[in-house]
Amino acid sequence: MTATESSKQARRKAAMAVLAHSASAEISARLEAAALPAHQTLREPENGLVMVRGRIGGDGAAFNLGEATVSRAAVRLSTGEVGFGYVLGRDKQKAAMMALCDAMVQSEELAGLAEEQVIAPLRAALSTKRERKATEAAATRVDFYTLVRGES
Numbered sequence: 647m648t649a650t651e652s653s654k655q656a657r658r659k660a661a662m663a664v665l666a667h668s669a670s671a672e673i674s675a676r677l678e679a680a681a682l683p684a685h686q687t688l689r690e691p692e693n694g695l696v697m698v699r700g701r702i703g704g705d706g707a708a709f710n711l712g713e714a715t716v717s718r719a720a721v722r723l724s725t726g727e728v729g730f731g732y733v734l735g736r737d738k739q740k741a742a743m744m745a746l747c748d749a750m751v752q753s754e755e756l757a758g759l760a761e762e763q764v765i766a767p768l769r770a771a772l773s774t775k776r777e778r779k780a781t782e783a784a785a786t787r788v789d790f791y792t793l794v795r796g797e798s
Contacts, residue, residue, distance in 0.1 A: 654752065661751045661765050662744065666733065666780035667770045670740040677743055680763040683756055685746060688728065691738030718740040727752040 647655075665673060691786060700711040719731045719741040729749025731741040750760035 657743075657757070658748065658751050661760070662748060664765055664769045664772065665731075665744045665747055667772055670737050670743070672768060673743045673747070673764070676764040676767055677746070680759060682746070683750065683753075684724040685721050685749065687719070687742070688722050689718065691717055691719040691731075691742045693717050693736050702775065714764065719745040721745040721749050723749045723753060723756070725753055725755075743756065 647691055678702070692715075695713045698711045698714050699708050701708050713738055713743050714734060717731075717733050717736055717738050717740070719738070721730065722728045723733075727749045728746040729747065729752065731744030731746075731748060733741050733744060747764055750756040751765070
């Protein structure tokens with residue numbers, strides 16, 4: 647893998663992480679404000695199940711923990727880039743929006759637009775939300791001091 651491909655994969659991974667943690671309504675609002683490219687749906691948004699596997703202690707034998715509901719979608723831009731969207735839960739609309747954003751991030755001419763108008767504002771909102779939660783948690787923090795008594 648070349649350095650260019652590696653940076654594209656890193657950019658794509660970072661964008662999908664932001665989208666996965668953002669609310670569907672926030673993504674929708676950002677996409678409505680942006681000029682959406684021509685695209686076709688390759689896979690209609692659909693719900694399904696995936697098996698979640700776990701390990702005891704991180705290195706034990708793998709076991710089936712249970713099933714989780716997921717939604718997925720696939721989109722192709724008119725320029726040929728294919729985007730995929732997978733999300734935990736039954737949010738078909740979010741899966742479709744994530745697929746469109748994934749395709750846009752892969753496109754040379756649309757990556758900047760996707761970053762500026764969709765990903766960066768969502769990243770800033772997530773950062774603000776995390777800072778607010780950290781501040782609220784810090785306000786409830788209790789410091790315990792150990793008092794040492796002298797020997798008489």
